[in-house]
Amino acid sequence: MDSLKILPLAVTMMVGPQIMSAVVLVTVREAVRVSLAFLLGVAVATTAGVAIMRGLAALLGSAVDLGDPSQDGSLGLIIQYVLVGLLAAAAVKNWVGRETIEPPAWLGTLMSATPGRAFRVGLLIILLMPSDLIVMATVGVHLEQTGGSFAAALPFIALTVLIAALPLLAYLLFRRRAEAAMPRVRDWMNANSWLVNIVVCVIFIVLILT
Template sequence: MDGLNVLPLAVTMMAGPQIMSAIIFVTTPRAVRVSLAFLGGVAVATTVGTAITWSLASLFDLGDPGDSGSSGKIIQYVLVGFLVAAAIKNWVRRETIQPPKWLGTLMAADPGKALKVGLLIILLMPSDIVVMLTVGTNLAQADANFAEALPFIAATVLIAALPLLFLLLFHHRAIAAMPRVRDWMNTHSWLINIIVCGIFILLILA
């Protein structure tokens, strides 16, 4: 993907409420069915979102990828500014930041709701929109076809599937560990957000 590291981008896509949702779903009574529906939503949303950003970016002349003054680079610098502001906000508000209240409703989710969550948590999450904008811009600037985004999409779904894979491979250990992981992420959501912003800034500037 012309310099973009697929795995860190996928991690950035799923860090925060996204992976917390996946962890919550594997602690529900119908863990496998609900988790598979969630993964389907993530796959569709990531594919559609990336296709839209790539299509929109392809409509414009973004210039040479090696030119620091090109339109594509300017877009990426604006995204860096957004991420820096988000990281500072999370640091300043770290004592009061709480996970979204809707996460608490997922324990009773059925496959239909899990599918909807998978769609919306990608398409409406600002951090994921920024990632997909960056991927789409990078692909368009390199005159790449959409097929080159498939490794990014696949890696995003794989990261989302890790809690379910852990459950299937290590059933009893997963049942004991997942609630503790979920609680830690609930109390350290501000730190996770800052780390995600930092990783993404490094990816854009690299």
Template sequence: MNLQLLPLAVTMMAGPQIMSAIILVMHRRAVRVSLAFLAGVAIAVIVGVALARLLAHLLSSAVSLGAPTDSGSVGSIIQFVLVGLLVAVAIKNYRGRATSEPPAWLGRLLDAGPGRAFTTGLLLVLLMPTDIMAMLTVGVNLEQNDSPPAAAIPFLLATLLLAALPLLGYLVFRRRAVAVMPKVRDWMDSHGWLMNIFVCLLFIVLIVT
């Protein structure tokens, strides 16, 4: 896997994903539920990338994906199609910014147990469109470079590190983190549309360049 794709880990966590991680560190059992959330994220990334790699392999059996450096290859065209979809998502988020609100289930995470925290981390990655596109991009890149699934470990670790930042901040700064996290959450609540657009644009830049 090309290391230039590592920043895609940012697109994996920006949005409801990182907001969930922030809310969980304000939980009365912050460490326990946050670790469960991270376990869900880890399994989702492993499964998602493995499935994306398998789909890319099945596709390459029917038609050559070509070299990663060939902008006219099938693999590159697939990635450009994903870019086009993200452009549409970015436009939709911008047009709906005035009425954009955070999902209702985010507020219920303060009462979540480890099981729900795990399920949240799992489903956020497996069902979020931007995460699906990022993992498909990684899977296609692995296939184009004839790399084993283990080559995606840096991507997995980068994603987990970003997901763990709120917990790490809580463990290191404790009182200060507890005071700051609600303000960060409130800002994200009102600027979620902006974060979604940033994620889409970052993905586009990484793929196009």
């Protein structure tokens, strides 16, 4: 597996409501405990998601030939191009509806999240987020095409968790500045959720096509 190609996909795993959740959680009481629970949920969900997608890709690969990643007409690449089309459509939809798009209502409820709730959010925000499912499906197809084992995806999983941990790391390293800045970051992301969604789609498209 080309790790240089797959590792950047970890960025798209956390851009959007995912990173917005991480930012919100460092502004609550017991921010460290709650954020660590969230990170554990992200780690478990990403590991399980990649394993499931790897298994599905193996089943697909045993039924049809996904081809070599270097072949322009391989089924594996065709699947990725279909994903690009879906992401492009999603980006256009976000742009057209930008005046009415609002962040998910559940983000506001995170202000009173407990560690248990944060863990569940970490799980579900990965396993139920369409963009993350697409990313993990892409990882699974790459693993199957290149004959990589599940271990080849561990750097991707680790980087996903690290990106999810950035707000917490900023909070721990720059406590006072972070306490002042994070609420502003949270409010900006809430007000510009449509732009965040478009950025996610564009980054993922670029990563797939390059």
